[in-house]
Amino acid sequence: MNYLIILLFSIFSCNTEVPTQFSTEALNDTFITLNGENITFKEILETHKGKTIVIDIWASWCKDCIKGMPKVKTLQSEYKDVVYMFLSLDKSQEAWKKGIEKYNVDGTHYFMQSGWKGAFGKFVNLDWIPRYMVINKAGNIELFKAIKADDIKLIQAIKK
Known part of the structure; x- marks a missing residue:
């Protein structure tokens, strides 16, 4: 019976460890600037070195993304010293x-030319x-995932 419990626990427990650094593949993924130039994610991060960055992965066709924009604008008005980076999946x-x-x-x-299934995605x-x-x-991932701009974890991560 104990073996069954251990087996079930090992099958259904999931790895809750979240990365604090981007993988080499994600850093080397190429995005497109508004000027149409290719840039790696590593180069994008280097542009904002020493600053807190909020990344918003979105698309103009996404109803939930558009619905969340007022919350992003609230964050921007409350936390002005933060870089707000929008990565588009249009x-x-x-x-x-x-x-x-x-x-x-x-x-x-930045436009995510590699899309959902690229190295970054x-x-x-x-x-x-x-x-x-x-x-x-410091350039580390403080918050790996939130799906709402008013998520308390997102706000706490900005404040750190």
């Missing part, structure tokens, strides 16, 4: 740029958008 660069304008999305913007285990992450001033 179907085209044109749709992405129109979405930024239409919804008045303020922050730094796989690393963050992308299964839903919007998806929020927080990178601390």
Whole structure:
């Protein structure tokens, strides 16, 4: 009987360890800037070195993403010294740029050309958008996953 309990526990327990660093593959994944230039995720992070970064993975076609934008704007007004980085999963660069304008999305913007199944998407285990992450001033992943911009864990991670 004890063996059965141990076996069931080992089958149904999941690894709750979340990464604090991006994988080499995720860092080398290529994004597109608003100017149409290719840039690696590593280069994007280096641009904001020493700052807290809130990453918002979104798309202009995503109803939950758009519904969450007012909450993001509230964060931006309350935590002004934070970098707000928007990584788009739009179907085209044109749709992405129109979405930024239409919804008045303020922050730094990159197009995820590798999409959901690219190296970055796989690393963050992308299964839903919007998806929020927080990178601390030391460059470590402070918060790996939140799906609401008013999640208390997201706010706590920003404050650290």
